[in-house]
Amino acid sequence: MNPKKIMNLTLLLALATLSGCAYRYYLGMHGPTIRNYPEIHIDSIRDDAQCLACHKPDNAENAPPTNHPGFKGCLKCHNDPLK
Numbered sequence: 001m002n003p004k005k006i007m008n009l010t011l012l013l014a015l016a017t018l019s020g021c022a023y024r025y026y027l028g029m030h031g032p033t034i035r036n037y038p039e040i041h042i043d044s045i046r047d048d049a050q051c052l053a054c055h056k057p058d059n060a061e062n063a064p065p066t067n068h069p070g071f072k073g074c075l076k077c078h079n080d081p082l083k
């Protein structure tokens with residue numbers, strides 16, 4: 001095999017593994033969806049501050065506390081449609 005072919009193969013492999021990882025990362029990073037509890041998570045709840053009012057780690061509500069209160073855009077990860 002000439003060096004150029006090896007280069008191309010390496011690139012191809014790198015691309016394949018990278019995109020594979022990105023895909024798994026995307027899947028793995030999604031948390032449980034707020035749509036599991038539509039009676040609590042009503043449509044007017046959109047902002048991180050609202051989520052944190054109930055889900056901050058030292059909350060007094062009976063909501064499960066989040067271990068990542070510093071994250072931005074809660075709904076990016078917690079608004080998946082129900083299967």
Ligand code: HEC
Pocket residue numbers: 031032033034036037040041045046047048050051052053054055061062063064074075078
């Ligand atoms: C009024 C308080 C309140 C607000 C505001 C609120 N939640 Fe919740 N949330 C709860 C309660 C209570 C539960 C637990 C429901 C149960 O276990 O019966 C819950 C459950 C959850 C769960 C776990 C779902 C599961 O299936 O395990 C996630 C994730 C969540 N909320 C995220 C959010 C996000 C993101 C927001 C902002 C868009 C938000 N919540 C706003 C009260 C709230």
Ligand code: HEC
Pocket residue numbers: 028029030031032048051052055064065066067068069070071072073074075076077078
């Ligand atoms: C990058 C994606 C991502 C973002 C952004 C994100 N979360 Fe999460 N969240 C997850 C994942 C993944 C889990 C499940 C694994 C874990 O507990 O760390 C989770 C778990 C939770 C749980 C625990 C649910 C349970 O049943 O115990 C709560 C509550 C929660 N998140 C609330 C929030 C709030 C509030 C915000 C915004 C401040 C937020 N999340 C932002 C990915 C995210």
